[in-house]
Amino acid sequence: MSDETYRLTTAQAIVRWLANQFIEIDGTEYRLCGGGFGIFGHGNVTCLGEALYAHRDALPLYRGQNEQSMGFAAAAYAKTWLRQRFMFCTASAGPGTSNLVTSAALAHANRLPMLMLCGDTYATRLPDPVLQQMENFGDPTLGVNDAFRPVSRYWDRITHPAQVIQSLPAAIATLLDPADCGPAFIGLPQDVQGWSHDYPAVFFEKKVHRIRRVSPDAEEIADAAALLKSAARPMIIAGGGVQYSRAVADLTAFAEAHDIPVVETIAGRANMVATHPLNIGPIGVTGSDSANAIAEQADVILAVGTRLQDFTTGSWTAFARDARIVSINAARHDAGKHRALPVVGDAKRALEALGAAMAGYRAPESWTELARRERACWDAYVAENVSHGNKPNSYAQAIGTVNALCDPRDRIVTASGGLPAEITANWRTLDTGTVDVEFGFSCMGYEVAGGWGARIAQSEREPDKDTIVFVGDGAYMLMNSDIYSSVLTRKKMIVLLLDNGGWAVINKLQNNVGSESFNCLYEDAPTIPEPFDVDFEAHAAAMGATAETVENAEELGEAFKRAKASDKTYVICMKVAAYGAWTDKGHTWWECGTPEVSESEKVRAAHAEWESARPRQRQGV
Numbered sequence: 001m002s003d004e005t006y007r008l009t010t011a012q013a014i015v016r017w018l019a020n021q022f023i024e025i026d027g028t029e030y031r032l033c034g035g036g037f038g039i040f041g042h043g044n045v046t047c048l049g050e051a052l053y054a055h056r057d058a059l060p061l062y063r064g065q066n067e068q069s070m071g072f073a074a075a076a077y078a079k080t081w082l083r084q085r086f087m088f089c090t091a092s093a094g095p096g097t098s099n100l101v102t103s104a105a106l107a108h109a110n111r112l113p114m115l116m117l118c119g120d121t122y123a124t125r126l127p128d129p130v131l132q133q134m135e136n137f138g139d140p141t142l143g144v145n146d147a148f149r150p151v152s153r154y155w156d157r158i159t160h161p162a163q164v165i166q167s168l169p170a171a172i173a174t175l176l177d178p179a180d181c182g183p184a185f186i187g188l189p190q191d192v193q194g195w196s197h198d199y200p201a202v203f204f205e206k207k208v209h210r211i212r213r214v215s216p217d218a219e220e221i222a223d224a225a226a227l228l229k230s231a232a233r234p235m236i237i238a239g240g241g242v243q244y245s246r247a248v249a250d251l252t253a254f255a256e257a258h259d260i261p262v263v264e265t266i267a268g269r270a271n272m273v274a275t276h277p278l279n280i281g282p283i284g285v286t287g288s289d290s291a292n293a294i295a296e297q298a299d300v301i302l303a304v305g306t307r308l309q310d311f312t313t314g315s316w317t318a319f320a321r322d323a324r325i326v327s328i329n330a331a332r333h334d335a336g337k338h339r340a341l342p343v344v345g346d347a348k349r350a351l352e353a354l355g356a357a358m359a360g361y362r363a364p365e366s367w368t369e370l371a372r373r374e375r376a377c378w379d380a381y382v383a384e385n386v387s388h389g390n391k392p393n394s395y396a397q398a399i400g401t402v403n404a405l406c407d408p409r410d411r412i413v414t415a416s417g418g419l420p421a422e423i424t425a426n427w428r429t430l431d432t433g434t435v436d437v438e439f440g441f442s443c444m445g446y447e448v449a450g451g452w453g454a455r456i457a458q459s460e461r462e463p464d465k466d467t468i469v470f471v472g473d474g475a476y477m478l479m480n481s482d483i484y485s486s487v488l489t490r491k492k493m494i495v496l497l498l499d500n501g502g503w504a505v506i507n508k509l510q511n512n513v514g515s516e517s518f519n520c521l522y523e524d525a526p527t528i529p530e531p532f533d534v535d536f537e538a539h540a541a542a543m544g545a546t547a548e549t550v551e552n553a554e555e556l557g558e559a560f561k562r563a564k565a566s567d568k569t570y571v572i573c574m575k576v577a578a579y580g581a582w583t584d585k586g587h588t589w590w591e592c593g594t595p596e597v598s599e600s601e602k603v604r605a606a607h608a609e610w611e612s613a614r615p616r617q618r619q620g621v
Contacts, residue, residue, distance in 0.1 A: 004201040010161040011051040011193045014117065014186075016204050017168050018088070019058040023176075023209045025084050032172070032209055033115070034077060034460070035060035036088040037070035037453075042132055043093025043119020047193035052090075059088075062456065062489060064449075065481035067091045071103020071114065072446045073453030073482065076413065078112045079436055080457035083244045084211060086113040086175055087453070093119030093190060094132025098144050102443060104151040107183040110240075110267070110440035111331075113175035116152075120145050120187040123159045145187040153182030159189065161197035176211050178244070178330035178346065213245075214330060216345030216353060224302075224326045224343050225357035231300035233367050234260045237283060237312070240267030241305020241329060245347035248432045251304060252276070254351045259362045260302070261371035263291035265312045266424050268305070270435040274428035280371045281378050281586075284318060285311040286421035286439075288586045289381070290374035295319055303327045305347045307334045311439065314588030316618040328354075338618060381585055382426050388553045393574060394581035395422040397553040398498055399470070403428055405560050407465055411436065413454050414470040415446035418505030418582065419498070423470060425583045445479030447471035448495065452482040455491040466494055466564065473499040476536065480543075486569045487544035494563045495545070495571040496556075497536050504578040513594045514606030521578055540571035547571040589613040 008016065021032040038061045040049050052061055064070035067089070074087040091097045097118040107114040121133045121143055129135050136142040149155050154174040156167045171184035228234055242251050248271055255262050255278045263283040264271050272279040281288030283295055295301075295318045303325055306312060313319070316338065327340035328350045335342035343350050386400025399422060406412075408430035414423050415438030423437055436454060438446045451469035458467055476497055486493050500521075507520035517524040522531035540547035546568055550556045556574055563570035594607040 002201055005198040006201055006204065007196055007198055009047060009051065009194050009196050010158060010164060010188070011047040012054070013161065013164050013197070013199050013203075014168065015048075015051040015055050015059065017164070019055050020204050020206050021172065021209065022206060023084060023211075029208060030085060031058065032085060033059060034081070034085050034087050034457070035062065036090060037062045037064045037073055038090040039064055039067055039070065039092065039096060041092025041096050041119070043096070043190050044090050044117070044188070044193075045092070047190070048090060048117060048188065062485070065485055066479065067096050067099035068102050069445060069449035069479050069482050071100045071116075072106065072443065072449035073456070074114045075103065075107045075110065075112045076436060076446070076450035076453035077457045078107075078114060079110075080411065080454045080461070082246060082433075083111075083113055083181060085457075086115060088115040088117055090117045091119065092132070093121060094134070094144060098147065101147055101151060104148055104183045104185065106438070106441040106443050106446065108151045108153065110438075111181045112183070113181055114183045115171060115175065116148070116183060116185045118145060118185065118187055120157060120189040122191045123189040124191055145185070148185040151183065152185040153180055154184040156185070157187035157189070158192055161192065161195050165199070165203055172209070176209055178212065178214070179332065213346040213349055214344070216328070216343045216350045218353075220341075220343045221350070221353045221357055224341055225354055227324055227326060227341060228300055228302060228354070229358055229361045232364060233294075233297050233299045234258075234363050235294055235298035235301050236260050236262045237265060237301060237303040237306055238262050238268045238271040239265045239304060239306025241347055242268060242271050243305075243433055245305060245330070247305075247348035247351060248272075250348050250351045254355050257355055258358060259365070259368050261294055261363075261368060263287075263295065265306050266420060266437050266439045269424060269427070269437055270429045270432050272429065273431065277372060278368075280375045282424045283312060284314055285588050285590045286424045286586070287588065288378045288425060290371070290378035292318060292586065292588050293374045294371045298323055301325045303340065304351070305329060308337050309440070310591060315591035317589045317613060317616040319618065321616070321618055378586070382428070385583055386426055392577035392581045393552060394576055395419060395498055396426045396581070396583055398496055398556060398574060398576065399423055399426045401553045401557045402468060402496065402560055403430075405557060405564070406430070406468060409434060409462055410466045410468050411454055411458055412468050412470070413438075413447060413451045415439065415450065416442050416444040416475050417472045417503065418508070419470050419472060421505075422583055425586050444475040447475050448480050448493075449482045451493045451495065452486045452491060455486065455493050456489075459491060466492070469493055469495045471495060471497055472504075473497065473501070473534070473536070474503045477534070480539075483540055483545050483569055483571065484543040492567060493569045494560070495540070495569070497540070497571055497573045498576045499533075499536065499573060500576045500578040502578070507578065508582060509592070512606070513592065513610065514598075514600060514602035514604070536573045537571070540573075545569040545571045547573065549573040589616070591617075
């Protein structure tokens with residue numbers, strides 16, 4: 001080993017080391033870190049900014065407009081690369097960094113790799129208190145950056161330059177670990193960033209990473225196989241982990257070999273194409289009648305790569321109370337939920353091993369045929385739901401119009417509000433791995449920012465395909481500035497902006513529990529005497545996008561064709577109904593706190609109706 005060293009600042013060492021990390025994907029080497037999103041300010045411009053400038057070609061830095069949206073873009077980038085590559089985010093000390101907390105929570109909930117390199121207050125404390133410092137009177141070591149501890153899978157604060165020799169590899173190990181994957185936070189005090197150290201040259205040698213595939217325990221496979229082979233009504237729940245394991249083809253092959261119906265979670269949408277005869281539809285609160293009908297009857301459920309959140313399980317009312325669950329998951333935490341028989345390991349390897357152990361087993365033909373008939377009924381409902389006809393404008397119509405005209409490999413991005421449910425229920429998958437419905441942390445504002453991040457990744461993988469964003473007016477008003485970012489960086493998106501006059505889906509929930517419409521739609525906000533419409537077309541155009549407004553789904557279809565032909569971000573605006581135009585089928589019960597006591601008879605009646613379904617809820621069994 002050479003004794004050669006490089007005299008570098010902490011910031012320079014971090015950036016040089018990142019630039020020399022690579023990953024092998026299907027026999028091809030890529031730089032592990034695709035670059036970063038950065039907003040400079042106090043705490044990261046003078047030292048980290050200087051280091052990033054020297055590596056601007058190897059690690060391109062995208063200038064975001066808001067730190068939270070940068071984090072969303074980084075999450076979407078990681079999703080598009082199936083967690084095999086990541087982006088870093090850098091923010092200034094204080095409010096710039098604290099704006100990233102929500103993004104970190106989103107990445108944590110979704111088990112997504114994202115590296116945060118964030119400014120921190122001075123390690124020496126000599127100039128304290130400084131601008132943008134949050135003083136803690138009883139503990140001077142505690143600062144705003146400590147708020148990232150519960151939303152990070154790895155957290156560190158660098159107080160000496162030599163620490164990065166241990167900290168950086170540990171952070172990357174977390175980002176690439178299938179079980180522990182999530183955001184990594186590294187706090188960089190402003191003075192420490194500029195301090196120097198003699199780093200060993202070997203630290204900066206090129207390293208090629210590979211994502212670990214953990215083989216499942218043979219006894220767990222044997223137990224799982226025995227239970228599944230006893231099933232008269234088996235069902236597979238396919239989650240987002242199927243895609244992250246690159247096990248989509250393996251799951252399809254397993255289902256075909258054993259003739260087992262498959263349902264998809266929100267994160268697992270696009271694990272199977274819509275026309276596959278074993279694809280019975282999306283499950284849960286935002287699901288389909290077909291998937292939920294067989295879930296109620298299944299006696300053994302194989303859950304693959306899902307954390308079984310409440311929208312998937314109908315708050316644990318979607319299944320028979322005596323149904324048994326086998327859970328394949330890389331994370332022990334997720335594999336053992338609700339007394340599931342756990343199979344801890346990589347989904348691809350687990351499905352291979354489980355398939356071999358189940359050789360010769362096929363689900364009863366009557367069960368599989370029942371599932372197919374349920375799916376046929378659901379398909380007929382969706383076809384009617386997305387049709388135009390003499391009906392008010394709806395999310396479903398816009399979804400169906402785009403679905404009929406897009407390329408099978410175009411990427412669909414949405415989040416929050418009513419669109420996750422509407423796309424999950426109504427979108428017919430044309431090709432696998434093409435749908436990103438952010439519902440793990442359900443962040444409003446992910447839509448446009450996530451679209452930008454997805455487009456950056458897509459331009460590296462499938463540059464001739466489009467990124468298509470569905471966003472409501474509420475989420476657009478919350479966070480829209482990355483339309484400008486996409487135009488500046490020439491990362492084209494097609495944005496479908498569907499305006500229903502506020503937060504209509506929350507108004508729908510309000511009404512569903514017996515409450516009056518209040519403060520969700522602009523027309524029902526008592527502090528708004530004269531509501532008026534935002535000129536979304538003009539607003540998007542002011543940020544450099546091509547924009548137009550359409551009156552109905554037919555006009556939307558023609559505008560979408562123009563958007564496909566454009567080489568610049570294109571925003572299509574259309575009003576949709578706030579009432580009476582929702583997808584009204586496919587929903588399971590959902591745990592929702594309702595008032596036990598109220599002066600309103602409607603609220604009392606809704607509470608009684610809601611609670612009447614509670615006896616079906618599995619309580620940890």
